[in-house]
Amino acid sequence: KAREQVEALYQQGKEAEAAAAAAAAAGDAALADGQGPDDAKIADDEDAAFGEVKKRVRTTAGGSTGSVRNLRIREDTAKYLLNLDTASAHYDPKSRSMREDPNPNRPANEKTFFGDNFVRNSGDFQTWQALNLHSSQAFEKGSQVHVQALPSLAEVMYQQYKSKKETMTSQSKEEVLAKYGNTAQQAPDESLLLGQTEAYVEYDRTGRVIKGQEVKKRSRYEEDVLINNHTAVWGSWWSDGAWGFACCRSCVKNSYCTGKAGEKALAESAGQMVKNLEAKAARAAAEAEARANSTLNNKHLEKGDGVWGDSAPADDEELDPAKVKAALQKLEQQQREAEAAGSDERKRKFNSVGEGEGGVSAEEMEAFRLMKRRAEDPAAAFTGTDGYDML
Numbered sequence: 001k002a003r004e005q006v007e008a009l010y011q012q013g014k015e016a017e018a019a020a021a022a023a024a025a026a027g028d029a030a031l032a033d034g035q036g037p038d039d040a041k042i043a044d045d046e047d048a049a050f051g052e053v054k055k056r057v058r059t060t061a062g063g064s065t066g067s068v069r070n071l072r073i074r075e076d077t078a079k080y081l082l083n084l085d086t087a088s089a090h091y092d093p094k095s096r097s098m099r100e101d102p103n104p105n106r107p108a109n110e111k112t113f114f115g116d117n118f119v120r121n122s123g124d125f126q127t128w129q130a131l132n133l134h135s136s137q138a139f140e141k142g143s144q145v146h147v148q149a150l151p152s153l154a155e156v157m158y159q160q161y162k163s164k165k166e167t168m169t170s171q172s173k174e175e176v177l178a179k180y181g182n183t184a185q186q187a188p189d190e191s192l193l194l195g196q197t198e199a200y201v202e203y204d205r206t207g208r209v210i211k212g213q214e215v216k217k218r219s220r221y222e223e224d225v226l227i228n229n230h231t232a233v234w235g236s237w238w239s240d241g242a243w244g245f246a247c248c249r250s251c252v253k254n255s256y257c258t259g260k261a262g263e264k265a266l267a268e269s270a271g272q273m274v275k276n277l278e279a280k281a282a283r284a285a286a287e288a289e290a291r292a293n294s295t296l297n298n299k300h301l302e303k304g305d306g307v308w309g310d311s312a313p314a315d316d317e318e319l320d321p322a323k324v325k326a327a328l329q330k331l332e333q334q335q336r337e338a339e340a341a342g343s344d345e346r347k348r349k350f351n352s353v354g355e356g357e358g359g360v361s362a363e364e365m366e367a368f369r370l371m372k373r374r375a376e377d378p379a380a381a382f383t384g385t386d387g388y389d390m391l
Contacts, residue, residue: 082113134158230257319363327367
């Protein structure tokens with residue numbers, strides 16, 4: 001059975017070869033009679049790549065087959081001649097490309113070439129970049145979208161976002177125009193705005209309405225808006241530089257209305273505040289008077305208090321010269337004893353100010369001032385000499 005299959009296949013191959021040979025012989029006969037197609041005519045499948053210019057660039061074998069692009073006509077200036085500065089944009093001679101702008105400081109109307117990157121950033125690049133940015137921001141906010149993994153979903157979400165944004169922008173614009181008006185539009189005729197109406201209003205001599213209802217011209221801002229149970233608007237009452245509500249005399253804008261009770265409480269609190277200020281002023285005056293009448297607090301202000309200070313004695317204070325001389329001798333004796341004792345604190349005698357003598361007298365204080373050395377005195381360094389050191 002296997003042999004029969006092989007023989008059948010062989011026979012089919014022989015028949016196919018005979019049919020091909022017969023067709024070739026029929027074609028040669030037709031060409032010989034001059035009835036076949038023109039021999040200069042090229043088949044359609046061969047004509048597909050006839051006009052393609054190929055060049056080997058960047059392939060494994062030294063280049064890749066592809067159409068030569070980035071050519072220029074002879075009338076155009078070469079890119080590398082637009083700016084001859086060596087620090088200008090880089091020109092790649094192999095790919096004939098200059099990505100950066102060779103003259104970035106020149107005005108746009110004076111340039112014919114802006115760099116190859118300018119072409120790359122034009123067209124649909126801005127839309128593609130916006131789509132990528134929207135997808136990344138949506139992913140950061142929790143949406144499961146990725147422009148490479150789910151491009152269709154990313155595109156649909158971006159289109160929905162743009163439509164919602166346009167709707168919200170137009171709605172916000174309409175609300176602003178309805179609230180504040182549009183100054184770009186032509187203002188209506190003033191005579192039509194102040195024209196006659198069918199509303200009848202009758203006034204008295206003082207301008208008050210006695211019949212009908214006066215129609216006031218409303219502004220673009222909200223008017224007569226009552227909040228927090230108030231019966232008067234904010235700013236209907238003013239006192240001491242503060243605005244408030246006339247219904248309850250409250251100066252807090254977000255407060256609730258308390259009516260006449262709040263007005264009464266405000267008046268009582270103001271009166272109590274005045275009383276407190278008066279009482280405080282009276283207490284301060286009493287304390288000042290008490291301090292002025294106090295002998296103990298004003299003793300240091302009396303004239304002639306030169307005993308415990310460095311000031312000179314008063315004019316009415318008389319000093320006994322004999323007592324002053326005795327006090328000087330006593331101070332000199334104490335200084336000599338202190339110099340003899342040296343730095344030994346154990347040999348220093350006990351001294352209590354005013355012990356058994358009723359305090360320091362005016363003569364002793366005068367002797368102390370006479371014996372005291374002063375740093376600002378230029379002759380203090382020559383104390384105790386005969387005076388020849390000063391020559």
